[in-house]
Amino acid sequence: MNRTSRLERGGTPPLSHAPSGEETSSIGARMRSRLEAYGFLSPAVLLVTLFFFIPVIIIFILILSDLKSANFGTLQWWLPVNWSLENYAKIFGNKFFPKILGNTFFYVAVTLTLFIFSSALLIAVLTTHINRRAGFFFRVLWLLPRLTPSVIYIMMWQRMASRAPHGILNQLLVPLGISTGGDLIQAAPWLFVIIANGMIGASFGMVIFTSAIEAIPKDFMMASKVDGASTWQTIRHVILPSIKWPILFVITYQTLSLLTSFEQIMLLTDGGPGLYKTEVWALTAYHRALSNYFGNNQWGYGSAWAVILVIIGVAAASIYMRVFKFDELVQEPKIDLL
Amino acid sequence: MKVKLENLSKRWGKVVGADCINLDIGDGEFVAFLGPSGCGKTTTLLMVAGIYKPTEGYIRFDDRVVNYLAPKDRNIGMVFQSYALYPHMTAFQNISYPLKLQKTPKEEMKKRAQKVADMMDIGHLMDRKPAQLSGGQQQRVALGRALIKEPQLLLFDEPLSNLDARLRLTMRAEIKRLQVDLGVTSVYVTHDQVEAMTMADRVAVMKEGKLQAYSPPDELYDQPRTLFVAGFVGSPPMNFLDVEVVRENGDYHARRKGFDAVVPSDRGEKAAGKGNVILGIRPENITIANVGVSGEIYVVEPLGRDDLITVHIGEASVHVLSDPTLGLRMGQTVTLGFNTHKVQFFDPQTEKSLLWMD
CATH class of the missing domain: 2.40.50.140 (Nucleic acid-binding proteins)
Structure with missing residues (x-):
């Protein structure tokens, strides 16, 4: 009695089962488990299809059409007859095209270099080399700009930079003779666009670099100190090479995110002052497609701007991967035995 | 170089790492710190290295108090249990790193690295990265890095613990021979009493942060001064x-x-x-x-x-x-x-x- 029950539990297949019967039942079971899997996947698939794939297809048709508020309902934009590369001719022929392109590169490069990379790395390195609690406190401070809603955050900057005697910055700068008391954002729009965005962006790199630095085995730091390195030499020769991968990630990710972000600029300067002074690519796409003069939203034209931006982003990402030798970073180490 | 620890203590709040350690290490002497994990042997070593600052007491190198001297100014070499080889550098770059930090000319750096590599028998591995080296080879590179700047004091933190039993025996003999040949004062931290007994001129047995005994291996074996030492030293135990x-x-x-x-x-x-x-x-x-x-x-x-x-x-x-x-x-x-x-x-x-x- 005991023995039989043990055998059954042991899982040895009883011989009486015909192999064919077993096969069909296992196919049935497999079908069922597959259906279950698709069942669980279907909401996600539906969402991705509805809100990503279909819009992408529509966008690729839109960029070939001249759909705008003015002809909405009359233009049959989905018919190939109404497709052309007109939008691209308009973009490259636009006399502000070089200005906008230059603005975009300037904005991304300067914000990335000064804040998202350098400041983030500096904060991460400094706060991991001081008292742990103090380090934590300073990192939390740097997260505040990111935690503040954009509109409030930008309004704070506008108040700080406003005319004397209201703006706090003017109260400091006028007595020093640096400012004449006018609105500082009007006087130096790029400075404020870059600082306001950079202070938000810095926290991203800071968090990633901090965790990467904390993850470096303490033995490396000790070994480096004993080998005769100063703190700066340890940072340069041990810490930085150890966080090459997070650096690549932060730079790539933040380049793409800077290229496509525009809401802070829109709230702060709206591309001004004057004509296209701080207008970047993403903001142009937004202005053309969704916020045009007299309410004439040029959806097709705006989409064409946006699609070029995507291409620029992909190109930038692949250049970074080359420069940082992405292949080597993900390669398996070649261990051979003695 | 002589080393002297006087009433040396390290505390973190209420946690005691090392408690009032007193010992002398003679010039060229090989001393082992022996004890179970958590006994304070590594804490003491790291104070000697300058990584930890003592809470109390003094560390003297040749009568000079070095409590506040940075590790880089102590002219020491150290070998870690994990080897701590920099993974992005080749064996050559690892070994010559201490010289690079001193801004030694390239030619001299190459010459000295070659000399150390020949001594450690790893000349053919110099352009490999640590991940491409076996445990024993990594150990030799780590030893080479500790030796290249001709330190006055060598520190070993359980350097053989990660090696297999056979290799451990070979390296044990090699390190001992090397230490005698170079005549450099050495401190060797281990929880393995056989390593301590076979390699060291004198063994400092530690328990719960306190120094239990400090004597030559045979004396430790024949004349144990505490019950702990008697039970810890010797296999099978007393x-x-x-x-x-x-x-x-x-x-x-x-x-x-x-x-x-x-x-x-x-x-x-x-x-x-x-x-x-x-x-x-x-x-x-x-x-x-x-x-x-x-x-x-x-x-x-x-x-x-x-x-x-x-x-x-x-x-x-x-x-x-x-x-x-x-x-x-x-x-x-x-x-x-x-x-x-x-x-x-x-x-x-x-x-x-x-x-x-x-």
């Missing part, structure tokens, strides 16, 4: 029996239920009349004999050269190293002879030796 030592007809007897042994008077007199004391005797000092204490064999463990047998004597049990050719079996009754010239006595309260503490 046997301990609760006994009472009494004087009868001019002889000193160590007695407990089912056990009576005559001990030499020079040792017996120090333990007599003290009530219950702890008798310690090493397994190799007990033999199977014709006369003596009888007991029953509980288990026989063949070790190859010897059999380790556990014998129950009344309620106590002792380990004995015996000749495998005797063919002893479990359950057999044997008579044990005790080489009482080698017995130790300890005070059960203070756990200090009654023989070797003044």
Whole structure:
């Protein structure tokens, strides 16, 4: 009695089962488990299809059409007859095209270099080399700009930079003779666009670099100190090479995110002052497609701007991967035995 | 270079890492810090290295107090258990890193790295990254890096723990030979008593942050000053029996239920009349004999050269190293002879030796 029950539990297949019967039942079971899997996947698939794939297809048709508020309902934009590369001719022929392109590169490069990379790395390195609690406190401070809603955050900057005697910055700068008391954002729009965005962006790199630095085995730091390195030499020769991968990630990710972000600029300067002074690519796409003069939203034209931006982003990402030798970073180490 | 630790303590709040350590290391001496994990040996080493700042006390290098000297200014070399080779650098770059930091000219750097590599027999591996090296090779690179700037003090933090048993034996001999050849003062942290005993000129045994003993290996073995040292040093470990030592007809007897042994008077007199004391005797000092204490064999463990047998004597049990050719079996009754010239006595309260503490 005991023995039989043990055998059954042991899982040895009883011989009486015909192999064919077993096969069909296992196919049935497999079908069922597959259906279950698709069942669980279907909401996600539906969402991705509805809100990503279909819009992408529509966008690729839109960029070939001249759909705008003015002809909405009359233009049959989905018919190939109404497709052309007109939008691209308009973009490259636009006399502000070089200005906008230059603005975009300037904005991304300067914000990335000064804040998202350098400041983030500096904060991460400094706060991991001081008292742990103090380090934590300073990192939390740097997260505040990111935690503040954009509109409030930008309004704070506008108040700080406003005319004397209201703006706090003017109260400091006028007595020093640096400012004449006018609105500082009007006087130096790029400075404020870059600082306001950079202070938000810095926290991203800071968090990633901090965790990467904390993850470096303490033995490396000790070994480096004993080998005769100063703190700066340890940072340069041990810490930085150890966080090459997070650096690549932060730079790539933040380049793409800077290229496509525009809401802070829109709230702060709206591309001004004057004509296209701080207008970047993403903001142009937004202005053309969704916020045009007299309410004439040029959806097709705006989409064409946006699609070029995507291409620029992909190109930038692949250049970074080359420069940082992405292949080597993900390669398996070649261990051979003695 | 001589090293002197004076009342050296390290505390983090209430946690005590090292507690009032006093010891001298002579010029060119090889000293091992031995103890179980958490005994403060690595803490002490890291204070000597300058990674930790002492809470109290002084570290002197040749009479100069170096408490606040940065590690880079101490002219020390260190080998880590994890090897701590920089993964993005080749073996050559790892070895020459200390010279690079000193801004040594390229030519000299190459020459000296080559010399160290030849000494460590890793010349053919110089352009490999650590991930492409075996454990033993990494160990040699780490040793090379510690040696290249010709340090006045070498520090080893359990350097052989990650190697397999065979390689450990080879490296043990190599490190010892290297240390003698170079004549550089060395501190070697280990939890392996065999490493400590075989390599060091003097062994500092530590427990719970305190220095328990500091003496040459044979003295540590023959004249343990505390119960902890007696039990920690030696493998298989020393046997301990609760006994009472009494004087009868001019002889000193160590007695407990089912056990009576005559001990030499020079040792017996120090333990007599003290009530219950702890008798310690090493397994190799007990033999199977014709006369003596009888007991029953509980288990026989063949070790190859010897059999380790556990014998129950009344309620106590002792380990004995015996000749495998005797063919002893479990359950057999044997008579044990005790080489009482080698017995130790300890005070059960203070756990200090009654023989070797003044």
